[in-house]
Amino acid sequence: MQSAIKIRPIPALRWWIAGLLFASTVINYIDRQTLSLLAPYLKLDYHWTNTDYANIVIAFRIAYSIGQTVFGRMMDRIGTRRGLTFTVAGYSLVSMLTSLASGFYSFAGFRFLLGAGESANWPAATKAVSEWFPNRERALATAIFDSGSSIGGAIAPFIVLWIYFRWGWRPAFMIPGLLGFIWLFAWSWLYYPPESHPRISKAELRLITADKFETRTSPEGKTQTPWRELLKLPQTWGTIAAKSFTDPVWFFVTDWFPIYLVAKGIELKTSLIAVWVPFIAADLGNFFGGTISGYLVKRGWSLGAARKSMVIFGGIGVTMLIPTIFTRNLYLIAFLFALATFAYAAFSTMANVLPSDLFHSDAVASVSGLSGTGAGIGTIIAFKLIGYFSDARQATATHAFDPIVIVAGLVPFVGMIVVLLLVRNTKATDQGLVRRI
Numbered sequence: 067m068q069s070a071i072k073i074r075p076i077p078a079l080r081w082w083i084a085g086l087l088f089a090s091t092v093i094n095y096i097d098r099q100t101l102s103l104l105a106p107y108l109k110l111d112y113h114w115t116n117t118d119y120a121n122i123v124i125a126f127r128i129a130y131s132i133g134q135t136v137f138g139r140m141m142d143r144i145g146t147r148r149g150l151t152f153t154v155a156g157y158s159l160v161s162m163l164t165s166l167a168s169g170f171y172s173f174a175g176f177r178f179l180l181g182a183g184e185s186a187n188w189p190a191a192t193k194a195v196s197e198w199f200p201n202r203e204r205a206l207a208t209a210i211f212d213s214g215s216s217i218g219g220a221i222a223p224f225i226v227l228w229i230y231f232r233w234g235w236r237p238a239f240m241i242p243g244l245l246g247f248i249w250l251f252a253w254s255w256l257y258y259p260p261e262s263h264p265r266i267s268k269a270e271l272r273l274i275t276a277d278k279f280e281t282r283t284s285p286e287g288k289t290q291t292p293w294r295e296l297l298k299l300p301q302t303w304g305t306i307a308a309k310s311f312t313d314p315v316w317f318f319v320t321d322w323f324p325i326y327l328v329a330k331g332i333e334l335k336t337s338l339i340a341v342w343v344p345f346i347a348a349d350l351g352n353f354f355g356g357t358i359s360g361y362l363v364k365r366g367w368s369l370g371a372a373r374k375s376m377v378i379f380g381g382i383g384v385t386m387l388i389p390t391i392f393t394r395n396l397y398l399i400a401f402l403f404a405l406a407t408f409a410y411a412a413f414s415t416m417a418n419v420l421p422s423d424l425f426h427s428d429a430v431a432s433v434s435g436l437s438g439t440g441a442g443i444g445t446i447i448a449f450k451l452i453g454y455f456s457d458a459r460q461a462t463a464t465h466a467f468d469p470i471v472i473v474a475g476l477v478p479f480v481g482m483i484v485v486l487l488l489v490r491n492t493k494a495t496d497q498g499l500v501r502r503i
Contacts, residue, residue, distance in 0.1 A: 080203075083257060086256060087211035088214045088217075091187060091212065091213075092215075094218065095222065097158070097184070099226065102323070103230075105119055106325060120452060121170075125177045126177040128446060132182070132439065137149065137185055137435060138432050142431045145259070151254065154183075154253070162240045163176060166236075167239075198274060201422075207356075212415055216349035216352060304487075305417070305436075305437050306436055307481055312380070316410055318470070322452060327340060329456070351411030369423055369502075380411075381479045381482025381483075383405065383410070421433040
């Protein structure tokens with residue numbers, strides 16, 4: 067009787083988990099992209115300047131920045147399953163309620179709440195990858211969930227603008243918000259830690275736990291590492307720099323690209339190819355970075371060398387943004403942005419995998435959250451400057467964004483140098499405070 071009702075294992079269960087994390091990221095980005103896609107139209111309806119729009123987006127970023135650290139710590143304490151359930155339900159509800167907004171302050175308030183809820187996705191997903199994947203697979207698993215941002219950004223115009231042109235902007239916020247609640251059914255059914263999952267095979271569990279035992283150098287039963295100890299480590303600051311010098315550039319693309327195209331004299335309704343091509347390129351860049359890095363590890367490269375090779379590739383590649391200042395050709399702009407976002411995504415995958423490469427399970431989500439907060443602070447400063455300078459340079463017409471694009475192309479290159487200097491094996495590695503790379 068017992069054998070008849072025995073639960074069968076799900077083959078390659080960890081990759082199904084990666085698929086769930088990918089779907090969460092897709093939904094996360096569809097919800098957040100709604101405002102940036104509708105911004106050219108809402109600016110006309112509500113008479114917003116670029117500075118007004120920047121302040122609304124900054125409200126999201128303030129909550130997102132604080133939430134990355136707060137929810138990262140929370141994930142390490144209560145676990146990924148409960149933490150992500152709470153936050154996805156929260157931001158999905160807020161996305162739907164944004165349809166009730168009536169002006170600048172209500173939009174800013176709803177965006178603040180959305181940023182708080184959505185901030186948990188990356189610390190939670192990074193922690194889940196550290197729990198479910200051996201180190202040689204972590205870069206690819208990270209690429210899978212992180213690629214959801216590119217896919218979400220790529221498909222959002224076809225969902226959001228399609229709804230907008232038929233029913234208006236309020237349903238364009240409400241309908242995508244329903245997706246998170248659908249995802250929660252799959253999440254609550256499938257996700258458990260590997261050690262307690264009823265559907266994991268013994269072979270897969272051995273693969274996961276063996277890797278954990280091989281890389282464990284900290285004592286069993288260790289309490290959660292205090293923030294003050296984490297902040298003394300150069301590896302922590304290298305991880306923070308990896309996102310702080312790259313994510314603001316990506317968020318410029320996600321939140322400002324439609325306005326940038328309009329400033330270039332390009333009509334948004336006829337330029338959907340330019341809106342989604344950079345996102346597809348970023349998706350490919352995620353997998354390129356994760357796959358090549360994993361391949362190099364299998365070829366005998368050290369983990370650190372494999373990760374840094376993609377950091378160098380990304381830091382150099384994002385400079386392809388700079389030549390866009392010399393053209394108004396839609397297809398050339400899309401191509402150059404695609405090259406830059408491809409390179410960015412390879413760098414970003416390394417930035418997202420570094421916490422699980424370097425830190426033990428009790429600190430992974432905390433460090434991931436700190437790096438997200440650093441990226442958020444950088445993005446807030448960048449957006450404030452973008453709003454100010456794009457308004458101040460309106461008399462230059464199609465060249466209003468030129469200085470902004472030049473800086474965006476150079477900042478990840480600086481970040482590359484900082485990461486190469488800080489992410490290394492140190493005395494703390496020998497003491498077991500961080501993992502050897």
